[in-house]
Amino acid sequence: KTLFPYTTLFRSPTNPMNPIIVTATRTPTKASDVLADNVYIGPEEIEQAGQTSLVELLQRQKGVTISSYGTGGSNASVFLRGTTNNQTLVLIDGVRIDDSINGGTNWSVIPLTIIDHIEIVFGPQSSLYGSDAIGGVIQIFTKKGDGPAKVGASFGYGSYGTSISEASINGSTQGDQKIRYALAASQTLSMGFNTIAPNNKDGLTASGRTGYVQDSITGRLSQEWSKGQEIGLQFLNSRLNNQLPGYDPQEFLYQQTQNQVSQLGAYSLYSKNQVMENWRSLLQVSAQTGTALTHAPNTPDNPAYDSTLNQRQNTYTWQNDISIGTDILQVLAERKTQKVSSNQLDYNNGDFNNLTSPYSFLGFSQTRNTNSGAIAYQLKREAHLANFSLRNDSITGYGPQTTGAAAYGYFFTKEWRANINYGTGFRAPTFNDLYYPGYGNTAILPEKSKNTEAGLHYEKPGLDGHVVVFSNSISNLIQVSNSDTCPVGTGIFGCASNVASAKITGGTLSGAAQISSFNLKGSFTQQNPVNESTNSVLIKQAKQYGNLAAEYLYLKLTAGVGATFSGRRDDFQGANTGMGGYTIFNLYANYDLVKDLSVFARWNNALNKNYQLSYGYNTPGSNVFVGLRYAMK
Numbered sequence: 001k002t003l004f005p006y007t008t009l010f011r012s013p014t015n016p017m018n019p020i021i022v023t024a025t026r027t028p029t030k031a032s033d034v035l036a037d038n039v040y041i042g043p044e045e046i047e048q049a050g051q052t053s054l055v056e057l058l059q060r061q062k063g064v065t066i067s068s069y070g071t072g073g074s075n076a077s078v079f080l081r082g083t084t085n086n087q088t089l090v091l092i093d094g095v096r097i098d099d100s101i102n103g104g105t106n107w108s109v110i111p112l113t114i115i116d117h118i119e120i121v122f123g124p125q126s127s128l129y130g131s132d133a134i135g136g137v138i139q140i141f142t143k144k145g146d147g148p149a150k151v152g153a154s155f156g157y158g159s160y161g162t163s164i165s166e167a168s169i170n171g172s173t174q175g176d177q178k179i180r181y182a183l184a185a186s187q188t189l190s191m192g193f194n195t196i197a198p199n200n201k202d203g204l205t206a207s208g209r210t211g212y213v214q215d216s217i218t219g220r221l222s223q224e225w226s227k228g229q230e231i232g233l234q235f236l237n238s239r240l241n242n243q244l245p246g247y248d249p250q251e252f253l254y255q256q257t258q259n260q261v262s263q264l265g266a267y268s269l270y271s272k273n274q275v276m277e278n279w280r281s282l283l284q285v286s287a288q289t290g291t292a293l294t295h296a297p298n299t300p301d302n303p304a305y306d307s308t309l310n311q312r313q314n315t316y317t318w319q320n321d322i323s324i325g326t327d328i329l330q331v332l333a334e335r336k337t338q339k340v341s342s343n344q345l346d347y348n349n350g351d352f353n354n355l356t357s358p359y360s361f362l363g364f365s366q367t368r369n370t371n372s373g374a375i376a377y378q379l380k381r382e383a384h385l386a387n388f389s390l391r392n393d394s395i396t397g398y399g400p401q402t403t404g405a406a407a408y409g410y411f412f413t414k415e416w417r418a419n420i421n422y423g424t425g426f427r428a429p430t431f432n433d434l435y436y437p438g439y440g441n442t443a444i445l446p447e448k449s450k451n452t453e454a455g456l457h458y459e460k461p462g463l464d465g466h467v468v469v470f471s472n473s474i475s476n477l478i479q480v481s482n483s484d485t486c487p488v489g490t491g492i493f494g495c496a497s498n499v500a501s502a503k504i505t506g507g508t509l510s511g512a513a514q515i516s517s518f519n520l521k522g523s524f525t526q527q528n529p530v531n532e533s534t535n536s537v538l539i540k541q542a543k544q545y546g547n548l549a550a551e552y553l554y555l556k557l558t559a560g561v562g563a564t565f566s567g568r569r570d571d572f573q574g575a576n577t578g579m580g581g582y583t584i585f586n587l588y589a590n591y592d593l594v595k596d597l598s599v600f601a602r603w604n605n606a607l608n609k610n611y612q613l614s615y616g617y618n619t620p621g622s623n624v625f626v627g628l629r630y631a632m633k
Contacts, residue, residue, distance in 0.1 A: 018030050018031050018032055019031050019040045019042075021034045021038055021040065021119055021121075022119065022139070023038075023091070023119040023121045023125075023137050023139040024036045024038055024119075024121045024125075025128070025328075025330075025376070025378060025387065026128055026319065026330065026332075026376070027321055027328060027330065027378070029378075032417070032459060033380070033385055033409075034121075035385060035387055035407040035408070035409045035419045035421055036121050036122060036123055036125075036407065036421060037063070037121075037122040037123065037453065037455060037466075037468045037470075037508070038119065038120060038121045038122065039061045039062060039063070039064075039118075039119070039120040040117065040118075040119055040120075041057065041061065041117060041118040041119075041120075042117050043116055043117055045057075046112060046115055046116075046117070046118075047590075047600075047629070048560070048588050048590065048600070048602070049112055049602070050156065050158070050164075050588065050600065050601070050602030050604070050625040050627070051072075051156070051158050051159075051162050051164065051602065051604065051623065051625035052112065052602070052604065053072040053076075053107075053108070053112060054107060054110050054111070054112040054115070055068060055076040055078060055107045055108070056072075056604075057112060057118075058078055058118075058120075058138070059564055060547050060549075060562060060564055061120060061523075061547070062508055062510045062523030062525065062546070062547065063080060063081050063120070063122055063508055063523070063525055064078065064079070064080060064120070065078075065079045065540075065541070065542055065545050065566060066078055066079065066613060067079070067085075067540045067613045067614055068613045068614065068617075068619070069195060069244075069613075069614050069617045070192070070193070070195030070210065070617050070618055070619065071160075071190065071192040071193065071195060071210060071211070071212060071242070071620070072108065072188070072190060072212065073108050073190070073192070073210075073211070073212025073214070073240055073242030073243075074108060074195065074210075074242065074244065074617075075106075075108065075244075076107045076108055077104065077107070077540075078105075078107060078138070079135070079540070079541065080120070080122055080135035080136040080138075081122055081123075081135060081136070081470060081472070081504065081506065081508075081525070081527065082135075082472070082504035082506070082527050082529035082538060082541050083134055083135030083136075083472070083474070083504065084104075084135070084538075085103075085104040085105065086103035086104040086132070086427060086430075087132065087134035087135045087425075087427055087447070087449075087474075088104075088105070088132065088133070088134075088135045088136055088137070088138060089125065089129055089131075089132040089133040089136075089137045089138070090105040090137075090138050090139075090140070091129075091137065091138070091139040091140065092110070092139075092140045092141075092142070092236055092266045093140070093141060093142055093220075093234050093236070093266065093268065094139075094268065094284065094286065094317075095266040095267070095268050095286040095287075095288055095315070096286075096288060096313065096315060096336075097110070097264070097266060097288055098132060098288075098313075099290065099311070099430075100311045100313060100338050100340050100368075100430060100431055101309055101311055101340050101342060101430060101431050101432055102430060102432055103132075103427075103430040103432075103433075106262055106264065106290070106292075108212075108240060108242070108262070109214070109238050109239075109240040109262045109263070109264045110140065110238065110264065111186055111188070111214060111216035111238050113154075113164060113166040113184075113186040113188070113216075114142060114143065114166065114168070114184040114185070114186050114216055114217075114218045114236075115140055115141070115142060115143075116141050116142055116143040116144065117141050118138065118139070118140050118141070119137075119138070119139045119141070120136060120137075120138050121136050121137045121139075122135070122136040122453075122468075122470075123135075123136055123421060123423055123451050123453055123470065123472075124136075124403070124405065124423040124424055124425030124449050124450075124451045124472075125137045125405075125423070125425065126391065126393075126401075126403040126423075126424065126425035126426055127374065127376070127389040127390060127391045127403045127404050127405040127423060127424070127425075128374065128376065128389055128391065128405075130334075130336075130370070130372055130391065130393045130403075131370075131393060131395075131401075131426060131427055131428040131446070132427050132428070133425055134425040134426070134427055134447065134449045134472075134474065135472075142182070142184070142218045142220070142234070142236060143168060143170055143182050143184055143218070144170065144180065144182050144220055145170030145171045145172050145180045145181050145182040145220075146170075146171070146172050146180055147171060147172060148171055149169060149170070149171035150169070150170055150171055150631075150632040150633075151167075151168070151169050151630075151632055152166075152167065152168045152169075152629070152630060152631040152632065153165075153166065153167040153168070153629075153630050154166050154627055154628065154629040154630070154631075155627055155628055156600070156625050156626060156627020156628070157625070157626065157627070158602075158623060158624050158625030158626065159620075159622075159623035159624050159625065160190055160191055160192055160193050160209075160620070160623060161189070161190060161191030161192075161211070162188070162189070162190040162191070162623075162625065163188070163189045163190075164186065164187070164188045164189075164625075164627070165186065165187050166184065166185070166186040166187075167184070167185055167186075168182070168183065168184035168185075169181075169182070169183055169184075170182035170183070170184075177223060177224060177225055177226070178223070178224045179221070179222070179223045180220070180221070180222045180223075180224075180232075181219075181220070181221050181222075182218075182219060182220050182221075183217075183218075183219040184217070184218050184219070185215075185216065185217040185218075186214075186215075186216050186217075187213070187214065187215050187216075188212075188213070188214040189211075189212075189213050190211050190212055190213075191209050191211045192209045192210045192211035192212060192243065193209055193210075193618065193620065193621070194206050194207065194208060194209060194210075194618060195210055195244075195245065195617050195618050196245055196616070196617065196618065197612060197616050197617055197618045199615070199616050200616030200617070201577065201615060201616050202247075202616060203247075204245055204246075204247075204255060204616075205255065207245045207255060207257060208257075209243075210242070210243035210244055210245060210257060211242070211243055212240060212241060212242035212243065213240070213241045213242075214238065214239070214240045214241075215238070215239050216236070216237065216238035216239070217236070217237055217238075218234075218235065218236040218237075219234065219235055220232060220233065220234035220235070221233055221234075227274075228273070228274025229271075229272070229273050229274065230271070230272040230273075231270070231271045231272075232269075232270055232272075233267075233268065233269045233270070234267070234268055234270075235265070235266065235267045235268075236264070236265070236266045236267075237263070237264070237265045237266075238263070238264045238265075239261070239262070239263045239264075240260075240261070240262045240263075241259065241260075241261045242259075242260055242262075243257050243258070243259055243260075244257070244258055244259075244260055245257055245258075246258050246296070248296055248297075248299045248302065248305075249296050249305050249307075249345055249359075250299070250301070250302040250305065250345070250358055250359060251299065251301060251302065253299070253301075254299045254300075256296065256297050256299070257297075258294060258295060258296045258297070259294070259295040260292065260293070260294045260295075261291075261292070261293045261295075262290070262291070262292045262293075263289075263290065263291045263292075264288075264289070264290055265287070265288065265289040265290070266286070266287075266288050267286065267287045267288075267289075268284055268285065268286035268287070269284070269285050269286075270282060270283065270284040270285075271283045271284075278322060278323040278324070279320065279321070279322050279323075280320070280321045280322075281318070281319070281320050281321075282317070282318070282319040282320075282321075283317070283318050283319075284315075284316075284317045284318075284319075285314070285315075285316055285317075286314070286315045286317070287312065287313070287314050287315075288312070288313050288315075289311070289312050290309075290310070290311045290312075291308070291309065291310050291311075292308070292309040293306055293307070293308050293309075294306070294307045302358060305345070307342070307343060307344045307345070308342060308343045308344075309340075309341075309342045309344075310340065310341045310342070311338070311339065311340040311341075312338070312339050312340075313336060313337065313338040313339075314336070314337045315334065315335070315336045315337075316334065316335045316336075317332065317333075317334045318332070318333045318334070319331075319332045320332070326380045326381070327377065327378060327379050327380060328377070328378040329375075329376075329377055330374075330375065330376040330377070330378070330389075331374075331375055332372075332373065332374040332375070332376075332391075333372070333373055334370075334371075334372040334373075334374075335369070335370070335371050335372070336369070336370040336372070337367070337368075337369050337370075338367065338368045338369070338370075338431075339365075339366075339367045340364075340365070340366055340367075340431045341363070341364065341365040341366075342363070342364045342365075343361060343362070343363050343364075344361070344362055344364070345359040345360070345361060345362065346359055346360050346361070346362035346437070346438065347359060347491070347493075362437060364435070364436060364437065366431050366434075366435045367396075368395065368396045368397060368431070369395075369396045370393055370394065370395045370396070370428075371393075371394045372391060372392065372393045372394070373391070373392055374389065374390065374391035374392070375389070375390055375391075376388065376389035376390075377389075383410055383411040383412075384408075384409070384410055385407075385408070385409035385410070385411075385419075386406075386407065386408045386409070387405070387406070387407045388404075388405070388406050388407075389404060389405045389406075390402070390403075390404045391403050391404070393426075393428075395428055397434060397442065398428075398429075398442075398445070398446070401426050401428070401446055403423075403424045403425060403426060404423070404424055405421070405422065405423030405424070406421070406422055406423075407419060407420070407421040407422070407423075408420055408421075414460075415458055415459055415460045416456075416457070416458055417456075417457050417459075418454070418455065418456050418457070419454065419455045419457075420452075420453070420454045420455075421451075421452070421453050421454070422450075422451070422452050423450075423451050424448065424449060424450050424451070425448070425449040425451070426446045426447060426448045426449070427446055427447040427478075428446050429444050429445075429446060429478060429496065432496070433478055433496040434496070437489070438489060438490060438491035438495075439480070439490070439491060439493070439494075439495055439496060440487075440495065440496060441485060441486060441487060441490075441495040441496045441497060442487070443485045443487070444476075444478060444485070444496050444497060444498050445476045445498050446476065447474060447475070447476050447477055447478060447498075448474070448475050448476055449472055449473065449474045449475075450472070450473045451470065451471065451472040451473075452470070452471050453468060453469060453470035453471070454468070454469055455467065455468040455469075462513065462514040462515075463511075463512075463513050463514070464511055464512050464513075465509075465510070465511035466508070466509070466510045466511065467507065467508075467509055468507060468508045468510075469506070469507040470504075470505065470506060470507070470508075471503070471504070471505045472503070472504045472505075473501070473502075473503050474501060474502045474503070474504070475498075475501045476498040476501070477498065477499070477500040477501060477502060477531075477533075478496055478497070478498060479496075479497060479499050479500055480493055480494045480495070480496065480497070481494050481495070481497040481499045482494040482495075483495070483497040483499060485497055485498075499533065500531055500532070500533040500534070501531075501532045501533060502529065502530060502531055502532060502538055503528075503530050503532055504527060504528070504529045504530070504538075505527065505528050506525060506526055506527025506528060506529075507525070507526055507527075508523060508524070508525045509523065509524050509525075510522065510523035510524075511523075517552055517553050517554060518550060518551065518552055519550070519551040519552075519553070520549070520550050520551075521547075521548075521549050522546065522547060522548040522549065523546050523547050524544070524545075524546035525544070525545055525546055526543065526544055527541075527542075527543060527544075528543060529541040529543070536570075537569075537570060539570060539571065539572045540569050540570070540571060540572070540614075541569060542566045542567040542568065542569050542581070543567050543568075544565075544566070544567040544581075545564075545565060545566040545567060546564075546565055547562065547563065547564050547565075548562065548563045549561070549562035549563070550562075556591055556592040556593075557589065557590070557591050558589065558590045558591075559587075559588070559589040559590075560587070560588050560589070561585065561586070561587050561588075562585070562586045562587075562588075563583055563584070563585050563586075564583070564584050564586075565581070565582065565583040565584075566581055566582055567581045568580055568581050571614060571615035577615040577616075578615075579611075579612045579613070579614075579615055580611070582609055582611035583609065584604075584605045584607070584609050584611070585605070585606045585607055585609075586602070586603065586604045586605065586606065587602070587603040587606050588600070588601065588602040588603070589601050589602075595633070596630055596631055596632050596633060597628070597629070597630050598628075598629050598631075599626070599627070599628055599629075600626070600627055600628075600629060601624070601625065601626040601627075602624070602625045602626075603622070603623075603624050603625075604620065604622070604623050604624075604625075605619075605620060605621060605622050605623065606622060607622070608621050608622035
């Protein structure tokens with residue numbers, strides 16, 4: 001086992017030195033032929049994560065920064081190259097995972113322990129995937145089975161009373177009409193820590209630990225009923241119960257510990273068919289469900305209060321890949337239906353001069369449909385590579401959106417290649433942006449982006465280096481404002497409005513090397529994320545950030561150290577909410593006791609750096625995690 005580079009950065013079932021990337025083109029493509037900047041996170045790096053959350057693991061990758069409000073169960077955001085959490089599309093096994101009501105993804109409810117590998121593709125990908133893919137796409141792949149049955153299990157315990165247990169089985173039958181199966185389940189328990197820092201501008205004070213419990217299960221079953229013909233189903237279900245500090249929602253007088261229960265479901269049924277020798281078809285029906293319940297205890301003046309959010313989206317996809325010599329023509333048709341409902345307090349029309357007068361409950365329910373068609377062409381001619389894509393999304397309420405992309409790559413030699421890409425993207429307004437009483441505004445437009453990037457790459461066994469420069473212009477940013485477009489009945493805070501634009505320019509330098517028993521990797525991003533309306537740095541974005549890591553292998557021992565660093569960032573809470581730069585160091589080790597059995601340990605934030613990812617909220621201090629893992633090879 002090794003973390004870098006040619007078992008993790010470059011791992012795939014067919015060629016461990018050149019992974020197969022699916023997300024960049026919606027078809028399996030060798031990493032060396034992918035023209036978009038990308039990251040591959042393999043199973044070994046995920047196994048070494050220990051008590052690390054999914055968001056913290058992503059923070060250690062090039063081009064990625066994060067924001068969070070404390071523990072692994074707290075609200076968190078992931079930013080790709082200076083864009084917002086709402087501007088990144090997230091997929092789990094091809095199923096869209098997003099919050100249709102508020103936008104973005106609820107990262108804390110996605111379990112890390114049952115993930116097999118992750119792909120990150122940077123830059124607008126709306127011409128392949130539709131709405132939200134302005135900053136890029138993150139696709140999570142769960143474990144699948146092949147070959148003789150393999151059983152695995154692990155258990156670990158560490159700081160903050162954190163325990164993580166996981167068990168799995170996967171494999172397949174032999175011979176014709178092969179049946180593949182996989183099932184994995186995990187549980188994470190943590191007592192947490194005090195997340196409220198002394199400089200909290202919300203007025204909250206230290207209130208003790210806020211813990212969480214996460215239970216999750218994933219599985220898949222498929223059968224190749226004839227050569228080139230496969231039918232299957234897959235699912236993921238995760239439930240998170242976490243505590244969070246806050247004020248009572250009626251009077252804002254009493255600080256209390258509230259409970260939030262979130263549930264995520266992702267389900268799909270698919271059929272893969274080799275229709276003709278040069279024609280592959282994928283027909284998939286998928287569903288994503290999400291629920292969130294926030295419970296606020298009673299106060300001396302008001303009873304307990306529960307707010308609820310419910311959403312469901314169904315997606316019907318038919319993708320056709322037609323080989324034309326060494327080229328591929330892709331034709332796609334898709335329909336997405338969304339339905340949301342919520343029950344919350346109506347703050348927009350409340351009486352702030354009479355806090356003892358209870359706010360009324362506000363029910364809210366809406367539906368939306370999106371019909372899409374797309375065409376893409378992948379060209380390969382000796383040293384030349386090119387991709388072209390065009391997509392139209394027709395969305396209920398505000399009509400069609402058309403996006404496109406073009407990319408060209410050239411191999412100077414077997415090791416050296418260059419590329420230049422251009423693409424457009426968009427983010428559809430959320431249900432709250434459009435319809436929420438007192439805030440929604442059906443006159444707002446989608447956010448739109450235009451991105452240009454170029455890269456120079458060197459790759460050979462044992463060594464690779466990449467230089468990528470990018471420029472992303474984003475218009476029609478949706479923010480709350482008392483603008484002229486606000487409809488009658490808008491609350492005191494204003495309505496959703498297109499009031500800003502942004503431009504993000506920068507470059508990323510990254511590389512990996514294998515030197516004897518050492519594996520090294522690193523990345524550095526310099527960017528200028530500017531809100532052009534205010535001529536200020538975008539909220540929570542750093543101008544410089546990066547990672548360094550080194551790993552050493554000796555007989556049965558694997559040991560490594562990693563550093564993550566970031567420059568200064570500003571928060572949204574007004575003046576004097578700048579968060580200083582930081583560097584944190586993490587250590588890990590794994591030792592094989594006997595065949596299939598190993599002991600592992602991880603020490604995060606080893607130097608106990610005090611830093612913040614959201615102004616006024618603590619991050620984990622120095623914390624240790626140790627465990628035992630059984631994994632059949």
